[in-house]
Amino acid sequence: MKHLGKKSLSSVLAFAANLLLWVEIGAACIGVCMVFLAAYFRRAFALQIPISYLPMTSAQIQSAGQNKNFGVINTTNGILSINVDASWQNIMLILLGYGALLAVVVLITYQIKRIFENFRQDQPFHQSNIGRIANIALILIGYSLVQWTFVIVVNQILLSRFTIWHNLELTYDFNFSCLIVGVVLLAVQGVFKAGLVLEEDKQLTI
Amino acid sequence: MSLNALSEQVGLTLSNLSILKQGKAKAIRFSTLEAICQALDCQPGDILEYRDDAS
Numbered sequence A: 001m002k003h004l005g006k007k008s009l010s011s012v013l014a015f016a017a018n019l020l021l022w023v024e025i026g027a028a029c030i031g032v033c034m035v036f037l038a039a040y041f042r043r044a045f046a047l048q049i050p051i052s053y054l055p056m057t058s059a060q061i062q063s064a065g066q067n068k069n070f071g072v073i074n075t076t077n078g079i080l081s082i083n084v085d086a087s088w089q090n091i092m093l094i095l096l097g098y099g100a101l102l103a104v105v106v107l108i109t110y111q112i113k114r115i116f117e118n119f120r121q122d123q124p125f126h127q128s129n130i131g132r133i134a135n136i137a138l139i140l141i142g143y144s145l146v147q148w149t150f151v152i153v154v155n156q157i158l159l160s161r162f163t164i165w166h167n168l169e170l171t172y173d174f175n176f177s178c179l180i181v182g183v184v185l186l187a188v189q190g191v192f193k194a195g196l197v198l199e200e201d202k203q204l205t206i
Numbered sequence B: 001m002s003l004n005a006l007s008e009q010v011g012l013t014l015s016n017l018s019i020l021k022q023g024k025a026k027a028i029r030f031s032t033l034e035a036i037c038q039a040l041d042c043q044p045g046d047i048l049e050y051r052d053d054a055s
Helices: A009-041 A058-065 A088-120 A127-161 A176-203 B003-010 B014-022 B030-040
Strands: A044-050 A071-074 A079-085
Touching: A009 A044, A009 A088, A044 A088, A079 A088, A088 A127, A127 A176, B003 B014, B003 B030
Parallel strands: none
Antiparallel strands: A044 A079, A071 A079
16 A cells, blocks of 8 residues: 555545545535625626637627627636626526536545545445445536536527627537546446455455 | 364464355465365365255
């Protein structure tokens, strides 16, 4: 087992994952508070939505930027800032959207934390680890599909409701990295399954 | 010979001897077999038996 100072690498990583988990939970609480504070004081939100589009000329960017009542487009990184009223419906939608995203991150961090805790106890090939790796893989594959659905829905809403942005040629980029990592993790899960069988064989060899 | 005495002579834990006794072991090392044969003064054939699972 590799060591980092006096502690094993697994125990350091388990600690880091645990710390990250609490940071994420803290950030979620702060985020919820900020949503309500923004709703109370500003009565509106500037919703940041990542969109992707084909390269535009400076004239097209200027044309798109003129519609500031609806939102502002940042042409350097493709972030669209939309002005949204602080109605209860919008607050709930924002909390639900960002909440789901954060839940995915927290869930993955929790699974990683538990995996490294098992590593720390010298039980890498454990049935629960196989399940956790499969969980992370399925979450990532599901996330890539949900994100693509989100891109399609957002693009359709933008194209159907805001015709003034006719110069904006939206693209439907798919997040291949999450999908590939998910598929690779499914392969890793297979390796862990084989490792578990070998581990059991080793334990029952007298 | 008791299990305790055998485990001391062979150098196996009681739990491992119990696994052997109950037939739950998946494999046995030659070194373990040699130690058991030495302790019991017998041949491997005296402690191993082939059984056809189908019959």
